[in-house]
Amino acid sequence: MRDVTQALAAWLEDGGRQIGEIVIHPVGGGFALCHRDDVGREDLASTSRTEAARELANHDDAGKFRPLKTAPNLRHGWRLTVPDLAELRRALDYFYPAMLGVWCSHRRGELPPVPLRETLGRQSGMYRVTQKITDAAAQEMIGGFCRSEGGCLKHPLWEISPGQPIATLPAEKLQSPAARESWPLLCPEACNLLVAKAREVVKKSDRKE
């Protein structure tokens, strides 16, 4: 059996305190979580219901739905307390789905990156058309969609195709950082939102032709 919760415990013991935009404070035997921008604020709406994490993660400050949970637009103004490590893990799985487990897989060497061409190559139905995206258009799309500023906080570990790395994002964005104070958010494979974006790009260029 793997043990993601145990890995989380070890990281906390080593001083780990942040994941994405969230700061974790040990409180008694449990933990308190809030947005990193809200540290020190005393007017936060407090809750101790772990499921509230799912609701908090669903919408940004303007009330807009967040299909990409690692987008840097986590809402502000809340404080969530959880009683123990198991509930902390459950809350973090809502805020940053799979990110705890993905890093654990990476450390065990079980996170092979999947090139974008392979991801697009297996699409069917309405997404099959994404296979037509050119390398240049893919590079441009990734540079916009995956950038940390306003896009996504994950670190893409994949290439466009073997030997053809992403050229439109900074080098430090394309590798896994060390898990020190902040838990790394890794992306071993283009997400479905990027695949959907690729469909948009292809459709747009088809219309132009």
Place this chain on the structure above:
Amino acid sequence: MFSPKPESALIIVGHGSTVNSDSSGPTFEHAEEIVRRRLFGEVHGAFWKEEPSLRQVLHMVDREDVYVVPNFISEGYFTRTVIPRELELAGPVTHRAGRTLKYCEPVGSHPRMTELLLHRATQIAPGVPARETSLFIVGHGTDLNENSAVAAKREVAKIAALGIYAEVLNAYMEEEPLIAQWDEVAKSPNVIVVPFFVSDGLHSYEDIPVLLGIADASAGAASANHAEVFRRNPYQLRGRTLFYASAIGTDPLFADLILEQVAAFDAQHQPAALA
């Protein structure tokens, strides 16, 4: 009674949406209900259009014995093509990297779905005599390369055979018989409409109410107070008393069907076959 599986993980797979949280909501809620009952060592939701995605979810799983239940209304493109491909399933049983993945039937295929639809119909129209009531089961239609229309027809036939309601009818949003013509088709003074979907969303909040004539197309029913449409029952219109239910998949009893699909998998695949 479901016998607990503390050594196993359960993944409930939903479609999800990039537009709103209503699509994944019921899948998460059923997962939370099963967590509360402490029946599995761990329970996760996974989605085609949301996170955790089907590609990510296995990284979250600690245990080696993993049940996968699609929270879909019918067998179709998603259950046969997308989910097996994204989870790299080899069939009902997949052994990979020290794990055993057990792929169960979709929730909507469970024989007790009929019971659930009946329960929902009774719940929204308490005290209304069934013999003076037409019950509609509304499906999307066949345009999605899914068999949801087939499943809806099967449920209508099963409920009709029980002889409880004056009539039980299929209707669709985009194909005949159209739900928009409910008052021309239904013969009874009371009409109950149950959407045969796994989650609420634009279809149940706005599209079907507009087709029924109980919401205004221009009002943007799906934007604010969208669940209000389910709270204003009964509607008096076109000379009938109309009761409109939320999507069947929002019923808390769906969690039981998820568990029963796991039990059905175990009954079908004896331990010897899994070795």
